[in-house]
Amino acid sequence: MGRNHSRASEMTSDSASTESNLPLWATRLISLGLLFHLTAIVAGVLAAPPASDLQRGVADLFAPYYGWIDQGYSYRYYSPAPPPTPVIKAIVHYADGRSDETVRIPDRNLKPRLRYQRQLAITNALASELGSARHQEDGEPVTWAWAPAFARHIGRSHPGAVSVTLTLEQHLIPDPDLIAEEIARTGRSIDLDDPRFYTVPQRIGDFPCEGS
Amino acid sequence: MRRLVTGPFAYLLELTRAIRQGWDRFFFSPVDPTPLGLIRLGTGALLFWSLAVAGFDLQAYFGKTGWANTDYVRARLAEQSPTAWSFWFFVPDNALLPVWVGCLVVLAFYTVGLWSRVSAILAWVIAVSTARRTPYLLYGFDQVVAIWALYLAASGASGQAVSLDRWIARFRSSRAEAARLKKDGKFVIPAGVPESSVSANLGIRLIQIHLVLIYGMAGLAKLRGEPWWDGSAGWGLVAAGEFRLFDLTWLASFPLLLQLGTHLGLLMELSYPIAIWIPQIRPLMMALVVLMHLAIGFTLGLVEFSLAMIVGNIAFASGAWLRSLAAGQGSGSYARVLYDGACPRCRASIALFTAGDPARLIEPIDLTAVDVKSINPSLTPEACMRSMHVVRTDGRVFEGFEAVLQVARCAPMFWPLALFGVVPGVTFVGRRIYHRIAASRPRDVVCNDEVCALPTATAPKSSTSGRSTDESERPRSVRH
Incomplete structure (x- = not known):
């Protein structure tokens, strides 16, 4: 057992050989900094919804620190469940008689793949904004943060565009039983881009490109 | 009755003392900085790649006419997080390209570990600034690399191993050693194992703790979701149409396999915060983590995120x-290298290789100070003077360009050269170039008068190069 233990230790972690050569005041000062930082990080991790008032209150104390060091994230990846993926369809309108053009974001032709991931982040930002807009009280005008900016950028990328209509749809995760049945029946799977796996596009708004 | 009061009090005192001692041991023990150096290498490469790819969309990401106007993002950020900052807010559109190039240069320096302390801070500034300027472009990858960059910068220890900084220091030391003549022709190669430090431990510990929080929180949060209990979440990952790199929908025919993957993934995330600290389990845990991230990278196409997490997990690996x-597990030299110690270029070359040989597999021997036949009977002084010779521990002898390739195999930094040598034709061309350079190499001025020998006037003169040998070592430069 002891031998196995030492082999495992060889591969992972370096055991400290000597004591710290830092003066006591330095270790105490660094310890205070570590305590502050680690408390801030844990508070940030716990403050994402659902969270208690206490958890949010503690995290709020560290808000300036989060701003300064770009921390305070919650790391709740794929929870509570892997979500469907939002897809933006931007319809570009021209004044010169050209027919409308539909732009898909994320653009699957983008290479390298990281550029595609960035566009997926854009769709998530817009979906999150749409979600917040839904929670606004009835009658209250919707204040868009990113939608007009994104629409203007798409408009600029298409010279002659006068306005851009943004819509958002969800690319759904298909029912595995449906896919399994299709494979059992035909020996082939169903294309994940099949229209039945997309929700009906939800209109976000029509945004002018002029003056951008 | 009194013990009811003193007992708990003594316990609390003891507990406080134990916590303080444990804290000090955990954070303030010097450790090998090699894992931190590798994390810097990985983090730097990922940051470099991320920013390089942003170059395709420079105006769209950072310009006033991009996805979001600079002033708008700045105003929004000031409202939401007044202390947040980004230098990109102050870069006009016509300066985006030079600033982007400058950032890439800094990240390249950071990756290879050049001027590490400064470049680590600048790399973190670049990571945070970019995140703040483009909040609508971020995903898990950006969060993770920014964390590693923060701890690498804060510790100031990122360049203590696996860095050009360290290699340059070793090269200088090797050159100084090579410039000293010794009776047996050998010189002492600087220590290969980087010195343990408290600053490296601080960086490693912070990364370890953050990893535990990330996995622990990711696991706990998943417990709220039914798909993680009924085992269907795994299907949600392989069948996400916008993320897929490959068509894995055939897995729908194997529901038990998907459920097993779901449960194992969740179990791994939940157990990581505890299991990773247990030495016997740690290697298994790390292997599972690497497998999980490779699976995420290949199924969801989140290659950069997966690599960033794997890079962070190096914090739990031992430097040795x-x-x-x-360098392999072997000890002692692998190749004895006979070089012309009277040739400044040869001394510099051997210093170059030995500086990149932390395992000390190379044993340099100045052929002007030894009887080469004592190294290997097949060697002759004339042949050795014509070109560098390598005598391996298995007795095989290599000369000239082949000897250079053998030496390159011993120094991890020069592995690319050794690999390049395998390409057909390289050896043929390399031999000719090598012999041309070797034939025209300058040598130390022969010291055969009282003037040049002044600083070491009492020493006898060498017949080969006019260099003096003495019981003590002395700098070669005195003979010029």
Whole structure:
């Protein structure tokens, strides 16, 4: 057992050989900094919804620190469940008689793949904004943060565009039983881009490109 | 009755003392900085790649006419997080390209570990600034690399191993050693194992703790979701149409396999915060983590995120083990290198290689100070003077360009050269170039008068190069 233990230790972690050569005041000062930082990080991790008032209150104390060091994230990846993926369809309108053009974001032709991931982040930002807009009280005008900016950028990328209509749809995760049945029946799977796996596009708004 | 009061009090005192001692041991013990150096290498490469790819969309990401106007993002950020900052807010559109190039240069320096302390801070500034300027472009990858960059910068220890900074220091030391003549023709190669430091431990510990929080929180949060209990979440990952790299929908025919993957993934995330600290379980845990992230990278196409997490997990690997991956487990020299110690270029070359040989596999021997036949009977002084010779521990002898390739195999930094040598034709061309350079190499001025020998006037003169040998070592430069 002891031998196995030492082999495992060889591969992972370096055991400290000597004591710290830092003066006591330095270790105490660094310890205070570590305590502050680690408390801030844990508070940030716990403050994402659902969270208690206490958890949010503690995290709020560290808000300036989060701003300064770009921390305070919650790391709740794929929870509570892997979500469907939002897809933006931007319809570009021209004044010169050209027919409308539909732009898909994320653009699957983008290479390298990281550029595609960035566009997926854009769709998530817009979906999150749409979600917040839904929670606004009835009658209250919707204040868009990113939608007009994104629409203007798409408009600029298409010279002659006068306005851009943004819509958002969800690319759904298909029912595995449906896919399994299709494979059992035909020996082939169903294309994940099949229209039945997309929700009906939800209109976000029509945004002018002029003056951008 | 009194013990009811003193007992708990004594316990609390003891507990406080134990916590303080444990804290000090955990954070303030010096450790091998090799894992931190590798994390810097990985983090730097990922940051470099991320920013380089942003170059395709420079105006769209950072310009006033991009996805979001600079002033708008700045105003929004000031409202939401007044202390947040980004230098990109102050870069006009016509300066985006030079600033982007400058950032890439800084990240390249950071990756290879040049001027590490400064470049680590600048790399973190670049990571945070970019995140703040483009909040609508971020995903998990950006969060993770920014964390590693923060701890690498804060510790100030990122360049203590696996860095050009360290290699340059070793090269200078090797050159100084090579410039000293010794009776047996050998010189002492600087220590290969980087010195343990408290600052490296601080960086490693912070990364370890953050990893535990990330996995622990990711696991706990998943417990709220039914798909993680009924085992269907795994299907949600392989069948996400916008993320897929490959068509894995055939897995729908194997529901038990998907459920097993779901449960194992969740179990791994939940157990990581505890299991990773247990030495016997740690290697298994790390292997599972690497497998999980490779699976995420290949199924969801989140390659950069997966690599960033794998890079962070190096914090739990031992420095000695990591070094053994490059240098092997063997001890002692692998190749004895006979070089012309009277040739400044040869001394510099051998210093170059020995500086990049942390495992000390190379044993340099100045052929002007030894009887080469004592190294290997097949060697002759004339042949050795014509070109560098390598005598391996298995008795095989290599000369000229082939000897250079053998030496390159011993120094991890020069592995690319050794690999390049395998390409057909390279050896043919390399031999000719090598012999041309070797034939025209300058040598130390022969010291055969009282003037040049002044500083070492009492020493006898060498017949080969006019260099003096003495019981003590002395700088060669005195003979010029």
